[in-house]
Amino acid sequence: MKTLEISGLHKQFVDSYTDEVVTAVGDVSFAVEQGEFISVLGPSGCGKTTVLNIVAGFEKQTDGSVLVGGREISGPSPERGVVFQSFALFPWKTVLGNVVFGLRMRGVPRQEREPIARQYLDLVGLEGFERKFPHELSGGMQQRLGVARVLANEPEVMLMDEPFASVDAQTRRKLQEDLTGIFESKRPTVFFVTHDVDEAVFLSDRVVVLSSRPSQVNEIVTVPLERPRDWRSVLDDPDFRHTVTHITDLLSGDESRVVQADLDSA
Ligand SMILES: Nc1ncnc2c1ncn2[C@@H]1O[C@H](COP(=O)(O)OP(=O)(O)O)[C@@H](O)[C@H]1O
């Protein structure tokens, strides 16, 4: 069974100032396999965050369906854990306490919480930092704690929305490698939103390329790169360059169609 199945997804918003109807998502369909890393890529404003928010249960679609493990979703749930850009950690709880909290919420018996939390902190490379507080960690370590907290809940799918958008290029590469390493050792199902082509190709098994608004799936591109991956070898790999070029062409072809449509309607 597919872990996540999105069919004919459509979302309209009514702008609260102008009362204008905005179609954020036109018609989006794709499925995600268990243990797959999928990226949703597209130009800014094409509705990526809207798709993720619908999958997370924060927004309701106007039309179409989203199935997780074969069931229609009905609101937010730890089975679709979101790693927020701001990491959304509890500043007054220790590193260990942040992970234990989610386990408590999920009803994991008291004596099992700490060993499970430690296991996930080890997985993301935070062993030895259990008693620290979030403000004592670097941005990258906070990110890893955010990932540990979501993974400890053993979600059906982990959702991430441009988590590295606000960090410098050097740090971003490191965080991407960290995430790849965690993915390769634990194989969670990941739904990752980005507008960065290199990032999508480096991280993903497949990339869902969306067109500009009203968004549709332009193409689903399979990434032909072996795992484990690191930037050093990926950058030397001609398959990486070919895939990036192909996706960049898809995006720029889409952009010129939009410009032409604007000219035609002018
Ligand atoms: N709550 C909302 N109310 C009205 N319009 C919205 C709302 N959320 C998003 N939009 C609009 O929907 C479109 C897609 O937004 P979004 O999903 O954030 O795009 P992306 O994440 O790809 O940049 C944009 O035009 C945005 O202005």
Ligand SMILES: [Mg+2]
């Ligand atoms: Mg967005």
